[in-house]
Amino acid sequence: MREMVKGSNVPLSALSENVASVIVSLGWGSPTGEGDADVSVLLLDANGKVRSDTDFYFYNNPVAADGSVQLLGKTPAADGSEDRISFDLTAVPSEVDRIVVAASRYEGARFGELEGVKLSLADGGGDELLRFAIDDADSVSAIIFGELYRRGEEWKFRAVGQGYDTGLAGLATDFGVDIEDDAAAEEAQDNAGIDDQADTTTPASTDVPTPQGALGAVPAPRRPDDEVEPRKPTTRPRTAKKKVTLPKAAKKTLAENESWKEARLFPVSVLKSDRDREMRATSVLLSVMAQVPEFGRRLTAAFGAPAGRMETFTEVTLPHGDSPRRPDGVIRVERAGKLWTVLVETKTNGNALKAEQVQAYMDIAARRGYEAVITLSNDVALEGSPLVEVRIDGRRKHKVALWHLSWAEVAHQAQMLIRHEGVGNAAHAWLLQELLHYLQHENSGCHGFQNMGPAWVPVRNGIDDETLCQGDPRALEVVESWERLIRQVCLRLGGELGQKVLPVQRAKRGNDPKALRDRLADQLCLDGKLQAELRIEGTPGVLAISADLRTGKLRTSIQIPAPEQGYPLAWAKRLVRRLTEAPADLHIETLIEGETGGPRGTLERLRPEPADMLPKGNGAQIEGFRLSLFKGMGSSRGNAESGFIRSVDDAVHRFYSTVVVHLDGATPRRASSEGGTMTG
Known part of the structure; x- marks a missing residue:
C-alpha cells in the first residue's frame, strides 16, 4: 500500500492491474463520536470547470446516469466512520479531465474538530492501494481530499488536501457550479405553477445547506452560450426528490374477521426444512x-x-x-x-x-x-x-x-x-x-443475528462465581457476539427511524479492531459488564448501553449537557416538562463538575419537586444530566433468537421512543442514502 503526502501523485496502474473501477473512502472520527461530514464529487473538463451543474454529485444527487459515480454512503469504522464513493473509470466521459473528491461540514462545524481525517483508495477487488492522511485540516469547513486525473490513456491520483473557509458552496462555485438559494428557487417555482417538479416534503437530509460547511443552495442548469430565446424553465436538481414511499398507517382491511389472511406474493407457511x-x-x-x-x-x-x-x-x-x-x-x-x-x-x-x-x-x-x-x-x-x-x-x-x-x-x-x-x-x-x-416472518429464517454463541452461558457462570480469568478465549467470543448484536440493533433502529444509527468506536487512532476487542474482553472479566454506545443522527448525545452480567440488568442512558445560559432551577423544570410522557421509572442524575455523583432520583419523584435535582452546596457547577432506564435481561438460549438479544433490542427501542424523542435535537430526520453494507 502506498502512503501519500500532500502534492504527491501516482499512476493507478502502478499499484494494481484491477483499476477499471475503484472505491475511494473518506474517513474521520471525533473524541465524542458525533462528528460527521458529507462527501461530494465534481467532474471537470480540461478548463478545470464542470461541463454543467449535473457534474456535481452530493448527498441528494448521489448517482451518475452513466454509472461513473456512485456515492455509497457511510459505514462504521474502527475510529469513526467512512464515506465511500464508487468510480467506474471506464464509464467516465472522455471530455472529463479530472475528478475532484471533497467533503464538507455543516452548521459552522470545522474539520479541525475531527481526528483521523484521511482518504484511501481500493481497487475493484477490494485491495487497498493507497492512503492519504490530512493532519492540518484546522478551521476549514470543506476540503478537497484528492483528485483522479487523466494522463493519456491512464488514470492517476493526486493527494491534494486543500481547505476552504467558505464551505462546499464556495468550493463548488470555484469549479463553475451555478449556486442558487433553495428557498428562492422554491418560491419562484411555486409562482410559476410548477408543482410537479419537486417534492416539498421533508428533505432527504436535514443537513440542508447553510452558508458555511454545506451546500447552501441548489445548482441550476446553465443556458448554452449560443441560445438567444428564453427557454421554458427546466427541472432543476433538488434537495427534495419526489419518490414513492408507503404510508406508515395501514389501510383498513376488508376482511370479515382476523382468520382471513391476506394473500402474499412470497408465502412462508409451507417452509419446513x-x-x-x-x-x-x-x-x-x-x-x-x-x-x-x-x-x-x-x-x-x-x-x-x-x-x-x-x-x-x-x-x-x-x-x-x-x-x-x-x-x-x-x-x-x-x-x-x-x-x-x-x-x-x-x-x-x-x-x-x-x-x-x-x-x-x-x-x-x-x-x-x-x-x-x-x-x-x-x-x-x-x-x-x-x-x-x-x-x-x-x-x-x-x-x-x-x-x-x-x-x-x-x-x-x-x-x-x-x-x-x-x-x-x-x-x-x-x-x-x-x-x-x-x-x-418467523418461518423465513432470515431474522438476523440470533444467538450469543456457545461461550455465552459459561462466561455468565464464570462471572457469577468469579472464576473467569483475563485471557480466557470465551470472553473474547462473547465480546465479538456483543459487537454483532450492537451492529444489528443499529440496523434495525436506523431502518425504523430513517436516520443514521452507528456504533461508536472509542479507539485511539491506529488501533486495530482485534486489539480493541482483546481489551474489552479483559474488561469483561474484571467488571462483568458489556458496554456499547450508539450515535443516532439528530440526538443531543450518545445513547449508551450497559449489560451487567453480575446483576442481570440492562441500562440504557443518554448524557445531555447543561444549557449555556439560564439558571439551574429553570433547566431542571424545563427538563421535567419535556419528559412529561417519559416512563415514571426513568432515573435522572445531575452531573457535577469534579464529582463522581450528584443528586439523583426517578422522574416520578422529581416531577413535583424539580429543585431536588440541584446540588445543595454553593458554587457547584452542573455539567449536565444523565437519563437512564433499567430492565432485566433475558438469558434463554437455543436456535431461536435468545431472550438476551430480544431484551437488548427492546431496551434500546423503548429508551429511544419514550425518552430520547422528547429531548432537544431529537426531531426525527429523513436520512440520506446509505448505500452498501454496514459491515464491521
Missing part, C-alpha cells in the same frame, strides 16, 4: 433485486458492481473437478458489453457458513474470471474478522473479492427505501414491502 428456507429466501431476494433497480443497486454498489442491467439466477450448476457445484445464486450486471458476476452462498435460520463451500466458490470464480463471492447469513461480519477463512492463490492474476451481507442489512436497506427515501414507482414499493414481510 432449512434447505427449503435457503432456496426460497435466495430466490425471493434475487428476484426483487432484479426487478427493483434501486434496491439491486443499493445492495451491490458497495461491492464494486457497475450501474447497468442486472439479471439474477438460482441453482446454477458450475464445473468443479469431479463434482459440479451449485451456488445458491448468481448475480450478473451488464454494462457497455462487459459483465460483472458474483456467486451467492446463502444460509438461513442461524446456520453457519461452511469454509469448504465458500472456498470452492472462490476457486470457481477465480478460474471463470468472476469478480466476487457474496455470503449471506443471519450472522453479522466484524471489521477485520472474516466469518470464513479462505485461501487466496497469489499466483493467479485474477483476484476474487469475498463479501458478506447479513439478513438484517438486507431488511434495513429495504426499509430505508420504502419507508423513508422512496423508490421509482408504486409497484417497486409494493415488491419491497412484500420482501420485507417475508424476511420478518
